[in-house]
Amino acid sequence: MTETATPADRLATVRATIDKAALRAARSADAVTLIAVSKTHSANEIRPLLEAGHRVFGENRVQEAAVKWPGLRADYPGVELHLIGQLQSNKAAEAVALFDAIHSVDRLSLVAALGKAMAQNGKFPDCFIQVDLADEPQKGGCAVGELPALLASARDAGLPVKGLMCVPPAGLNPAPWFAFLAKLAADHSLPGLSMGMSGDYATAVTLGATHIRVGTALFGARG
Numbered sequence: 001m002t003e004t005a006t007p008a009d010r011l012a013t014v015r016a017t018i019d020k021a022a023l024r025a026a027r028s029a030d031a032v033t034l035i036a037v038s039k040t041h042s043a044n045e046i047r048p049l050l051e052a053g054h055r056v057f058g059e060n061r062v063q064e065a066a067v068k069w070p071g072l073r074a075d076y077p078g079v080e081l082h083l084i085g086q087l088q089s090n091k092a093a094e095a096v097a098l099f100d101a102i103h104s105v106d107r108l109s110l111v112a113a114l115g116k117a118m119a120q121n122g123k124f125p126d127c128f129i130q131v132d133l134a135d136e137p138q139k140g141g142c143a144v145g146e147l148p149a150l151l152a153s154a155r156d157a158g159l160p161v162k163g164l165m166c167v168p169p170a171g172l173n174p175a176p177w178f179a180f181l182a183k184l185a186a187d188h189s190l191p192g193l194s195m196g197m198s199g200d201y202a203t204a205v206t207l208g209a210t211h212i213r214v215g216t217a218l219f220g221a222r223g
């Protein structure tokens with residue numbers, strides 16, 4: 001990435017990398033949703049990607065998204081907003097109202113709050129269960145051993161669970177963690193795999209990612 005690259009250039013570069021990785025794995029690039037992670041970036045930094053035609057974005061904080069996105073959505077129809085960060089149960093109703101998908105469902109109390117919020121709102125965002133593969137509870141995610149019970153509760157509560165999400169440990173080869181998440185998803189007949197960030201999204205695509213969450217490679221470093 002060069003300093004002079006425009007957001008549209010970066011988008012084209014990321015898309016080309018996805019295409020190549022998908023080809024290597026004999027997958028269709030159309031099966032991969034690129035979530036442009038716009039956390040910390042201002043509405044004016046986000047607009048060029050919207051102008052370039054991109055419509056799928058990710059934020060990690062409800063409050064920040066509530067400030068930035070209503071205006072952008074009014075200007076650019078068809079935006080799809082994904083919540084990728086940890087969610088407090090007391091923000092479940094606001095999250096359901098604001099987001100089209102929630103990637104950080106990771107505990108019973110949150111499942112209950114989301115179920116109630118969805119029933120009240122009549123809006124049912126796609127849900128991903130975040131799994132803590134490497135015993136790093138500070139990142140959020142349910143323990144691998146808790147996944148079957150949490151998944152059953154989520155389905156009982158009426159959450160449309162589409163797949164699993166992970167954030168692998170920093171500094172290690174991500175491939176074994178991505179393969180592990182893919183195995184868990186297959187075991188539970190879940191089609192969605194939210195995995196891969198700026199440093200490793202090509203690897204994630206070759207291992208079956210259906211949703212990649214890319215910030216830095218599109219927007220540059222966060223301040």
Ligand SMILES: *Cc1c(COP(=O)(O)O)cnc(C)c1O
Nearest residue numbers: 037060084197198213214215216
């Ligand atoms: C910030 C963030 C990303 C994007 O990270 P980059 O390295 O900037 O691509 C992806 N997933 C989660 C959960 C994040 O918090």
